[in-house]
Amino acid sequence: MKKLERGKEERRKAWRNDAYAKVTGKAKYTDDLKMAGMLHAIPVYTDVQHARILEIDTSRARNRAGVVAVITAADIPGEQKYGQIIRDYPILAGDRIRSYGDVVALVVARSREEAISAGKQISIRTKKLPPVLDPETALQPDSPLVHEEMESNLVNHHRIRKGDLKKGERDSDLIIEEFFETGRIEHSYLEPESSLCWQRPDGVMEVYGSMQHPFSTRRFVASTLGVPLSGVEVRSVPMGGGFGGKDDTAAIVSARAALAAKITGKPVKITYDREWSFRESYKRHPYKMQYRMGLKKSGKISFVECRIVADGGAYCSVTPWVTWRSTVQCCGPYSVPHVKCDTYGVYTNNVFTGAMRGFGSPQVCFSSEQLIEIAASSLGISEIEMRRINMLQQDAETITSQKLDTHKVSLEEVFDAVLNEIDYKAKRKKCSFGDGRMKEWYGIGLAISYRGMSLGAEGVDMNSAIINVQNDGSVLLETAIHENGQGAETAMIRLLAEKLGIKRERIRYRQPSTSNIPDGGTTVASRGTLMGGGAVVIAAEKLKNKIITTLAKVNQCSEKEIEFNGETIRVKEKSISFDEAVRTMFANQEYPYCFGVFQGPPVSWDEKSGRGNAYFTWVYGCQAVELKVIPATGKIVLLNMVAAHDVGKAVDIHMLMGQYYGGMTMGTGYALFEDWRPVKDSPYPLNFQHYRLPRSTDMPEMKGIIIENRDPLSPSGAKGIGEPTNELMAPAIANALYAATGKRFRKLPLKLNGKEKDDV
């Protein structure tokens, strides 16, 4: 008990392995790195959205001062196209332009300025084709094709067929129909994409870059260069934020830098400016969602039917996976006996869309958490009671027929924690509901969710860790999890220190290279702590056993006579230090080295029926917000926010809160400000002056409540937190706006025009 308390104290103390480097400006991000003889490359775009390329004339650019090479698709030694699921993304566009983000050439020069200046001298002759920008139009049989070699613009179609919809309709006393729409969101990591590549004398292409999936980057680079994976080594360096956005695009930028490095034989750096990043990098999918919900007078949901259309943009990226999560979670955290869901990912000529924090959940949460309240008010039931009547309970079955019986279903626990903390019931009575007599309207709103952890049935899910104890007792730790800024390395160090009972000062996290540790997948899906941490705990357990076995053998005693407490180890009657144990290991030809693997427990999915154990574990969360509205101007002022999430086990309290606050703030941007769309004189926002992120003055004080129900299937007990925090604030604000104005807002970003007073 006392030991546990000490652990808790430790978790409360703010500490990060990279804090000193970052707070002093010493941390070296990719663009801070230089190499002798390094060249600079820049991308060249066209001003068309959909066109056939007739000619790319690079001759004038090649003659410009400082230019070393101009590279086009024809120069690619390997595959011209690559992709994580469908290989449809041209590293350089050769014959066709499919979006404003397509890059047709790279200019490589001695300086960045010379490269930029020469880039303007490239002339591209094109024959324009009609672009298709609306996914519904793109689904029509007579629509222009985004990929001429494909039969249609459909990327994927996921479905759920649960129960009998007709029976659900017969059982219903009331049927409601609602349509919701969400916006295109730019990740807006503060550090734009950057990559530095050089071909080592041993022939290996070495990559330093800002990315969250070094192994995916390696695949993109190897495919582009036409070399085996062993011919590319991707090294991790500090990166300035990702939020799901530094997978494909980061990998593509690295593939281009590597291509330029290979062709010129020199180190090449490509650093994006914000405009290129805004223009080219993939976004969060805009969704259109049509729902029908059947209800009994009692409040019980009898069926849900929904049709979801996601704008995938010009390239597939991970659209099938994003829309799959939306499908699995389309009804929110509720028991629904009859479900028919159809989700379509669709190609258009918009900039492509892909992974972003939440990964298909922010869209469906925005719908389902308003739908439940619309249903409640239609039936005259409180929005709290309505949720209680329908929420998933222990051992309940999800809409994909997964029984939630392997972990604690804590939906009610997180819900009650927030209701109590914010004093919801009392405050709800004070809501204005658009009272025309008032100069200021007040509203409180909330949202709840469940979320499948890690990849689920999207793909193979495993991760590994290497613990390599040195002769002097210092410890090198490495996992296949990437430091995106969230503090993954620190979390791994903390888990190892706690598991072994050694001081964290002993442990140094070795930033991994793709040539040293096996591919552990991407650091997304809130899986860092769960999967990487799981591997650390398994490796630590192996190391502990290895030390015990060796000490027993050397001391000629049974393993039971050894008590391993990390810093001190009892061997029969005497105590030895960790250092001594390590020395004994080496002296007896045993390496204190362990490789641990966490294989995600089995998941299943049947694409035809939409049945299966979609994820091996789930998390539960609730967020609430108080706000006021000035009816005369439509101004919205946020007053207070509270969140509760079941994280399984808290590894580091400060970093956990950082995820809560950051996710709630990003969710606020989604709700109120952010929308990546054409602006005056430009078909896309050029920079932050056209794309408004939440600022410190937009946010109220926030409070986070940590709920810990250790997950039996997670070796560390921890689950995840990155994404659940970012899927609830938009519907919570929408619900609070309803309480303030008496009006429903079904389209993101939520905009008040100051005329709400007249409408009510």
Next chain:
Amino acid sequence: MTYNHTTLNGKKIRLKKSDLQLPLLTWLREKQNLTGAKNGCGIGVCGACTVLLDGKPVRSCILKVERIIDKEVLTIEGLSGEEGKLHPLQQSFIDAGAIQCGFCTPGMVLTAHALLLQNPKPTREEIRKGLAGNLCRCTGYQQIIDAVELGSKHYRKNRGRK
């Protein structure tokens, strides 16, 4: 011939004429090898490039080097003491858990430093206003505000002393 000078992190240096039209950020990063200031937007909106000019926060990405003639420039590298000893405000950022990806951190720390020199006892609201020009996409700002509040104690203690 007369030369132009500036004081960079407490050290007087001579400015090359050919550098005067460069953006200050480029000059710091490329010519002075001070890469703590970051380029987040290049148009003076995000604040990642913030340095202090005579104690006031400026956007080094849109400021030309000629503007620093005979002035004092403080970058994040100049805030820590000798042998890399952390400034108390930097320590507060660590203690409050205010750091995630770290890309906005140098600009945030310097903006907060300027704020606290002006107002050593700001309310949380005043801190929010003071940092409104610096974007952070990771933290939601709250722990940064905690950090500035925590660090303000040091400025009150040292008030009146240089």
